[in-house]
Every structure is written in structure tokens, then in C-alpha cells.
Amino acid sequence: MRKVTGILLVILLVNVLIVGLAGCAPGAQPAPTATKAAAPAPTKAAAPAPKVESIVVSTWGGNWKDTLDREVSKRFTAETGIKVEYEVGGTVDRLAKARAAKGKPQVDITLTTTHMGRLYISDDLFEKLDLSKIPNSKDLFKEAVRSDYHLGVWSYVYTIVYRPDLIKENITSWADLWKPEFKGKIGLPDFDPSHIIVMSALLSGGNEFQWEKGQEKLKALKPNIAGFYATDAQSQDLLKTGNAPIEVMLSINAFHLKEQGVPVKIVDPKEKAVVGIDTVAIMKGIDPARREAAYKYINTMLDKDVQEKLAASFKCGVMNMKANLPPELKGQPGVLATPDDWKTKAYLIDDGQRAKMMSAWKEWFNREIVAK
Amino acid sequence: MAVMEKELPIGLTDRISRLPKRRLALLFLLPVLAVLLVYLASLGFLFQYSFRTFVPGSLQIGGFTWANYWKILDPLYLGYLMDTFRLSAYTTIFTLILGYPVAYALARSQSRPFSSIVLILTVVPFFTGVIVRTYSWMLMLGSSGFLNALLLRLGLISEPIEMMFTETAVIIGLVQYSLPVMILLLAAAISHIDVAYEKSAQSLGANPLQTFLRVTLPLSLPGIISGSIVIFAWTLSAFPTPQMLGGGKVKMIAISIYEQAIETANYPFGAALALFMLVLTLLVMGGLQWALNRPGRGNGHG
Numbered sequence: 124m125r126k127v128t129g130i131l132l133v134i135l136l137v138n139v140l141i142v143g144l145a146g147c148a149p150g151a152q153p154a155p156t157a158t159k160a161a162a163p164a165p166t167k168a169a170a171p172a173p174k175v176e177s178i179v180v181s182t183w184g185g186n187w188k189d190t191l192d193r194e195v196s197k198r199f200t201a202e203t204g205i206k207v208e209y210e211v212g213g214t215v216d217r218l219a220k221a222r223a224a225k226g227k228p229q230v231d232i233t234l235t236t237t238h239m240g241r242l243y244i245s246d247d248l249f250e251k252l253d254l255s256k257i258p259n260s261k262d263l264f265k266e267a268v269r270s271d272y273h274l275g276v277w278s279y280v281y282t283i284v285y286r287p288d289l290i291k292e293n294i295t296s297w298a299d300l301w302k303p304e305f306k307g308k309i310g311l312p313d314f315d316p317s318h319i320i321v322m323s324a325l326l327s328g329g330n331e332f333q334w335e336k337g338q339e340k341l342k343a344l345k346p347n348i349a350g351f352y353a354t355d356a357q358s359q360d361l362l363k364t365g366n367a368p369i370e371v372m373l374s375i376n377a378f379h380l381k382e383q384g385v386p387v388k389i390v391d392p393k394e395k396a397v398v399g400i401d402t403v404a405i406m407k408g409i410d411p412a413r414r415e416a417a418y419k420y421i422n423t424m425l426d427k428d429v430q431e432k433l434a435a436s437f438k439c440g441v442m443n444m445k446a447n448l449p450p451e452l453k454g455q456p457g458v459l460a461t462p463d464d465w466k467t468k469a470y471l472i473d474d475g476q477r478a479k480m481m482s483a484w485k486e487w488f489n490r491e492i493v494a495k
Numbered sequence: 496m497a498v499m500e501k502e503l504p505i506g507l508t509d510r511i512s513r514l515p516k517r518r519l520a521l522l523f524l525l526p527v528l529a530v531l532l533v534y535l536a537s538l539g540f541l542f543q544y545s546f547r548t549f550v551p552g553s554l555q556i557g558g559f560t561w562a563n564y565w566k567i568l569d570p571l572y573l574g575y576l577m578d579t580f581r582l583s584a585y586t587t588i589f590t591l592i593l594g595y596p597v598a599y600a601l602a603r604s605q606s607r608p609f610s611s612i613v614l615i616l617t618v619v620p621f622f623t624g625v626i627v628r629t630y631s632w633m634l635m636l637g638s639s640g641f642l643n644a645l646l647l648r649l650g651l652i653s654e655p656i657e658m659m660f661t662e663t664a665v666i667i668g669l670v671q672y673s674l675p676v677m678i679l680l681l682a683a684a685i686s687h688i689d690v691a692y693e694k695s696a697q698s699l700g701a702n703p704l705q706t707f708l709r710v711t712l713p714l715s716l717p718g719i720i721s722g723s724i725v726i727f728a729w730t731l732s733a734f735p736t737p738q739m740l741g742g743g744k745v746k747m748i749a750i751s752i753y754e755q756a757i758e759t760a761n762y763p764f765g766a767a768l769a770l771f772m773l774v775l776t777l778l779v780m781g782g783l784q785w786a787l788n789r790p791g792r793g794n795g796h797g
Contacts, residue, residue, distance in 0.1 A: 215757045222554060242760060245553040307657070313743040314758045350660040351743025360630075364637040366659050366742075479552030482759035489754075490571050493743055 175416045177206040181230040184211035194432040199423045205416050214239050221248050221406065228406035231417045237400045240273040241478040249273060250405040256418040259425040259443060266400070266465055267442040269474060273402040276424055277433055278440035280396035280457035280469065281318040284377040287388045289368040296393045297322050300369070305347045310358065310367025313351035316488040317481065318397040319371055321472050325394060331476045334484070342491055351493060362387060373399070374457025378438035391456040395470040398459070434458065545767035556763060563767035572751065572768065576775070579748040582662065583730040586669040587723050590677045593670065598681030617678045625672060629739045632668050633659065660742030668736040673726045680725060684718020685711070724780060731776055748772050
């Protein structure tokens with residue numbers, strides 16, 4: 124009996140540790156990367172730079188990686204002869220790995236969200252970019268240059284998405300979410316509540332810097348909330364099953380549902396939708412030859428033709444002003460393609476404020492909105 | 496004969512078997528010690544991290560502080576702790592109530608095909624991942640799910656009942672997930688009870704219910720205790736089931752730790768929460784075992 128309990132205590136200890144912080148803590152050993160090739164030894168200053176055979180791109184898995192591979196990497200390899208390998212994982216998982224490998228990065232290029240990029244920068248993990256090595260950067264929207272270290276590669280929005288077969292009223296604005304007839308019908312992301320917090324503040328005369336102004340407004344939304352989701356897959360399930368027929372959702376996921384035949388309507392809210400930007404950066408500490416290859420890869424990614432293909436695949440906005448969207452995407456909610464789109468349709472939360480406030484926003488949201 | 500033995504080459508197995516008992520024990524203990532050292536090092540790392548200051552908007556950490564532990568006393572996090580222990584207790588109780596009859600049938604059935612079928616039905620869920628099983632419950636309990644559709648069709652309800660994103664849904668999911676483990680532990684305990692005890696009781700005039708209550712049940716107490724501790728500990732660290740069936744509204748402590756460490760990069764508070772939970776769990780389980788194993792309780796078998 125005691126032996127059993129002893130074993131159980133060890134199992135419990137392991138469980139708590141794994142669930143709690145495994146892999147997140149800096150200093151932990153990086154998990155082996157399935158597709159990662161061994162990094163070449165640093166070159167001596169006088170010796171000629173060795174030929175780079177491959178570079179490693181850190182990105183999200185599934186469709187993200189597949190599309191990147193199809194639309195960017197193939198062209199890059201055809202032009203340079205350099206193969207592309209991947210480290211795939213969640214946004215924060217990859218950040219944890221990058222921290223663990225600080226100084227000896229396991230990857231050359233990282234794609235992450237714009238505000239998470241701020242955390243990489245705060246930990247000195249990104250290389251300061253030399254835009255002269257990215258000729259396509261001169262064609263970028265000003266919103267694409269998120270810092271001296273990371274550039275936007277595509278955009279999307281968090282907006283209202285609903286099932287018109289289950290919701291008969293027409294939703295046209297964020298303010299509509301507060302209607303009493305939507306009691307128990309709304310799904311929200313709880314892993315990142317910044318979108319609804321900022322939008323509530325904007326509706327109350329504030330913004331992300333004066334977010335407290337929207338607190339009472341957001342509390343009033345509580346009866347209308349059906350549930351919260353923690354992943355993209357969950358957000359889609361909530362709509363599919365009808366458990367939350369109205370959702371604050373990533374536009375790309377909504378387009379994906381549409382393609383699957385789920386009847387959803389993506390709202391272009393009159394108060395603007397909250398923009399999300401995914402960014403690309405070069406990891407600090409890679410050797411010069413790999414750095415040059417990384418610059419070429421980023422330049423390929425921001426090429427006009429490549430941007431058009433990425434937009435067509437993801438149903439997202441482009442960052443190159445010269446890129447033309449396919450006709451079926453033009454004017455679609457969340458597909459930002461012109462300076463006017465950015466001005467009239469998009470609300471961009473300040474990256475620094477978002478990164479700084481995330482913990483406090485999350486705690487407030489858990490206390491006041493999620494708690495019973 | 497002795498000469499022949501000397502001439503034979505001595506294999507590794509033979510060498511090991513000839514070692515003194517103490518050395519043999521040490522040999523087997525070495526891997527355990529190595530693993531233990533790794534965990535202790537991790538714990539030490541977590542321990543020092545739990546006393547560091549969180550710097551918002553940065554991955555850097557500040558100086559040493561007690562603030563992370565004080566923060567656990569915030570009603571929000573104490574509430575998560577209470578909810579976790581309450582849900583674990585409910586899950587343990589329901590798993591025990593549902594699992595005991597099945598385990599009894601499994602252990603005492605005279606029919607081999609019957610016990611085989613019960614065993615297969617018990618074990619098969621193990622081959623399905625927790626995500627798939629939980630997702631099935633989402634399809635069952637959703638507002639347009641199977642149960643609501645059935646009740647609506649039968650005219651028993653006029654509009655869907657809210658079953659998803661409730662504690663009830665989470666408990667249902669956790670019980671279903673834990674049930675096979677409880678059944679197997681209880682069945683093992685019951686099968687070790689000599690049938691002669693039950694027959695003796697019956698020959699002395701006890702009816703089947705009295706036999707069960709006064710002989711079988713007390714003798715199966717060690718299985719009940721170990722099963723309950725396993726399920727309780729198992730449920731304390733539950734993550735995907737409450738996450739999916741609770742819809743973010745039911746927050747168990749593992750979810751809260753995940754949120755701190757993964758979603759907001761507040762590693763110091765995440766570390767404090769994880770360590771606090773660990774210590775609390777060890778205390779509660781130790782207390783539980785002490786209470787249940789007091790002289791005169793559960794010490795008759797096993």
C-alpha cells in the first residue's frame with residue numbers, strides 16, 4: 124500500500140511539473156527538433172564562408188507550415204539551392220525553446236505574432252534587421268515594420284463571426300454583441316482577451332492605454348457569453364456545434380470554416396476589426412552565411428508574387444503594397460490590401476502595450492469575466 | 496560437477512546474481528537515483544524561479560520576492576484550488592460508485608465470456624486518447640448534441656438544456672476518463688479476497704447483502720483506498736478535459752498554471768503555483784492515507 128502511494132506521489136509530482144512549466148523555463152534543454160539539421164560550426168573570420176545547405180524556419184504547424192513550404196520555401200530553394208527545414212510548434216513553446224538555445228540558436232528564422240516578437244526582442248533573441256538586404260521591404264505598408272527587428276508578413280483580424288442559420292438578427296458592429304437577444308450565445312478567446320478588452324474600451328471612449336474605461340462595459344457582456352476557447356480548433360468547434368453561434372474569432376479560421384461548408388458570416392464591423400500581424404525575424408547568433416540566406420528567405424517571403432499566393436492560401440491581408448489580391452478576396456473582411464483598408468477597417472493595438480499588459484489583462488478577465 | 500561449473504564461462508546474469516544483496520539493490524537503485532536527481536534539479540530550478548519578480552512585457556525576471564506566494568492567497572487563485580479539490584473529490588466518489596459493481600462483476604463472475612467482455616469494455620477506452628474521448632462528450636452534451644436532440648425529439652424538453660461548459664460536464668468527462676483505472680484497481684483487490692470468507696459468512700446465516708457489507712466490502716478497503724488515491728491524484732492534474740468541457744468557465748489549477756506559464760509568460764507565478772499545488776497535494780494525500788489507514792481501518796488485507 125505504501126509502495127503504491129509512493130509511486131503515486133512520484134507520478135503526481137511529475138504530472139504537476141510537466142503540466143506547469145515543462146519546457147517553458149529558460150535554461151531548460153531545448154527539445155530535439157525533428158526536422159532540424161545539425162548547425163555548421165562557426166567559420167573563422169579569414170576563411171571563406173561555407174556553402175549553406177539548409178536553413179531552419181521556426182513556424183506554426185499544420186496548414187501554416189505547409190503553405191509556407193509550398194509558396195515560399197520551394198521558390199527560395201529553386202532560386203538559391205538552399206533547402207528549408209522547419210521547427211514547428213505553438214507560439215510560446217517556440218519562444219521557450221529559443222530562450223533555452225539563446226546564443227546558439229537552433230533555428231535561423233522565426234515567425235511569431237507581433238507582440239510575442241516583443242518578448243523575443245526583450246530577451247535579445249532577434250537580430251537587428253538591415254533592410255538594405257531586403258529589397259522588397261521598400262514596398263511594404265508602414266504597418267509591416269513592427270520594429271527594427273521584426274517585419275510583418277501577413278495580416279488578419281479578430282472580428283465577429285456568426286452562424287446566420289442560428290442567429291436571425293444581422294450583426295454589423297461590436298456594439299451588437301451586447302444585445303439581450305444574444306444571451307448565452309457568444310464565444311470568446313480566453314487565452315488572449317486583448318481584442319475584446321480593447322474593443323470594450325474603444326466603445327467606452329478609451330483605448331489600450333486607457334483600458335479601464337471599458338471595464339464596466341465588458342462586465343455587462345457577461346450574460347451573453349456562452350463559453351471561452353483556448354485554441355483555434357476549439358473556436359471552430361464552438362461554431363460548428365452551435366454551442367457558441369456568435370464568436371470573436373480569427374478571420375482566417377472563419378474562412379477555413381466557410382471552405383468546409385459551415386455557414387458562417389464574417390462581420391466587417393463599423394468600428395473596425397482588431398488586426399493581428401504575424402512577423403518574421405532572424406535569430407541572433409547565427410553565422411554570417413546563414414544570416415545572408417535568412418535575409419534572402421525573408422526577401423522572398425515579401426515578394427509581390429509570393430505575397431499574393433500567401434494571401435490566396437490563408438485568406439489574409441498582404442504586406443507588400445504592390446501585391447494584387449485575387450478578385451474573390453478583394454473587399455472581404457479581414458483581408459487588408461490597401462492603405463485605405465488599413466485606415467478604415469483595421470484597429471492596431473500597440474504591440475508594446477499589449478505585451479506589457481497581457482498578464483494583467485488576463486488576470487482581470489479571469490477575475491471579472493470568466494469567474495462565476 | 497563443481498569442476499564443470501568452473502569451466503563454464505560466467506555470463507553477466509550470473510555475475511549479477513552472485514553479487515551481495517546490498518550491492519544488487521544499489522545496482523538497481525542507480526537508475527532510480529539518476530531520474531530522481533533530474534527531478535530534484537528541476538524542482539530546485541522551479542523553487543528559485545518561484546521567488547523571482549515578474550517583469551511585464553519582458554522575459555527578464557527581477558529580484559527575489561515573496562509576492563508570488565502571497566498572490567496565491569488571492570481569492571481568485573484560492574478559488575481555483577478549492578474548485579480543483581472539489582472536482583477531484585466528486586470525480587473520485589462517482590468513479591468509485593460506478594466502478595465498484597463493474598469491478599465486482601469482473602472479479603467474481605463465473606462466466607469467462609462475460610468477464611472477458613467486461614474486461615474488454617473496460618480496457619478499450621484506454622486505446623482512445625483523452626482528446627477524442629472528451630470531444631465525443633462535446634458532441635453528446637452540446638446544445639445541438641445527441642442528448643439534447645434526443646430529448647427534444649421525445650418532447651421531454653422544449654429548448655436545449657445547457658450541459659456544456661458546466662462543472663457537471665467536466666465531472667462526467669473526468670469520471671469516464673478515470674473509470675477504467677478504478678475498475679482495474681478494485682477488481683484486482685476484490686479478486687484477492689478469498690471466496691471462502693464469503694462462503695463462511697453465508698454458512699453462518701448471513702444473507703448476500705450482509706455478506707457483502709460485512710465481509711467483502713471491508714476486505715476490499717485497501718483497493719478502495721488505493722483506487723481513490725490514484726483517481727484523486729490523477730484528477731488533480733487534469734488539463735484537457737476541464738479545458739474542453741468547461742469551456743474556460745471551469746478552471747482547475749493545471750489550467751491556471753498553464754495560463755501563467757504559457758499564455759502570459761509569467762513564469763515566476765506559474766512556478767509558485769505549481770510548487771504550492773505540489774506541496775498541498777502531498778499533504779492532502781498523506782493525510783488521506785493516514786486517516787484511512789489508522790489502526791482498525793483497512794489493515795485486514797493486502
